[in-house]
Amino acid sequence: LPGREVRIRPLAGLSEIGEGDVLGELIATAAAPATGEVVVVSQKVVSKSEGRLRDLDRVRPGPEAEDLAERTGKDPRLLELALSESRRVVKAAPGVLITETRSGWVCANAGIDGSNVEGDSTVALLPEDPDASARAIRSGIRRAGEAAPAVVVADSFGRPWRLGQADVAIGCAGIAPLDDWRGRADAHGGELSATLIATADQLAAAADLSRDKDDSLPGAVISGLDHLVTEDDGPGAAAVQRPADRDLFR
């Protein structure tokens, strides 16, 4: 295979998203993605459309949140929300809270933050089931125009050992999140023993290059990867979650 040219164009033409907006239909109208393309949508707009905004002024922190606030120095109301969105606390230290969310993602503050959200005390929770969100967006796009591009729901996560955040997939539909090359041959005929490519995460990272943190763009459309788009919705990004017995830090 000679490789391929890949293009990433920002998802433009959507206005501010509110609860109840049907993202798939709006995306189809604004960007008309084709079946072989991949639509990467930022978690924040998905959360807005699903009514996942919360007003910190209306949150009453319980004793566990107050205790965590002492250990982390973070806002106890945010911690109350983070606890209610999490299965377990992975790490709490000054300035740091890492949890495993109810949907299985390990990330800072249960993925809750207040950036690009209207109102000083408003924060956005992650979608309750980001793979279901991706499937719903895909089906909305299909309904509006007949094309069935793949959909990735992306969020910016920090990483152990490396500074900064990179966008990763927390939901997907119409694409295998992991591309398994184990047992296949490399260019020299040798067997690839461990190669399992985190395709959906790489798509999320690529999409982020086309936009800025202050431009209100809700995502991007990636073309040139038709061979990765499947008719079935597939297993979703949850397949990327490391099982407990293969997790080095559990």
Next chain:
Amino acid sequence: LPGREVRIRPLAGLSEIGEGDVLGELIATAAAPATGEVVVVSQKVVSKSEGRLRDLDRVRPGPEAEDLAERTGKDPRLLELALSESRRVVKAAPGVLITETRSGWVCANAGIDGSNVEGDSTVALLPEDPDASARAIRSGIRRAGEAAPAVVVADSFGRPWRLGQADVAIGCAGIAPLDDWRGRADAHGGELSATLIATADQLAAAADLSRDKDDSLPGAVISGLDHLVTEDDGPGAAAVQRPADRDLFR
């Protein structure tokens, strides 16, 4: 800012790389990257050009490697090389060795592997100083054609908590590896408190989408991100390494 279209084209037209080949000159001839583009080069070809191939049949494992072989089930000769390339062992368990390399990267097997390398017993070490490699490639490109694109040296790393590997930057020149938005405003005028984008890692991940593990393509050229390319070589990818006091798992 309205976002931007980003294009990724595979780096085609290079033949098999050997020790002493001047990668920058070969890349300039094959792909003629422009000053505002980013050339992402796979670690494997950089290692080959720098003579970093080793024959496992000529490695004599010491007692520490033999001990690690019992704990991990891995080839003691590979472990001997991994130890000699590492500052410390982060984790050793059945099937798993994670170390911190002498150049500061935390990864499996000190980044050593035998894929896409000629010969059953031959493996490639990481470049000794991947930031220096990126600077040398950039300067070779400039010498051959006057353009000074940014250069990223990329490798596929596994990640805690997430299955699969994504490409990350282990070296770079002509681009800031981290894009610091902390203190700047989001689209709603709110202050971004934690946003530090791992730009070089996202470029590495994006480049990987344009090629396959069996196509002998040594990298990709990314265009549309002229605003990220700097005249100075900059701090290199080493700036992405988490200092010990901010590393959650040290």
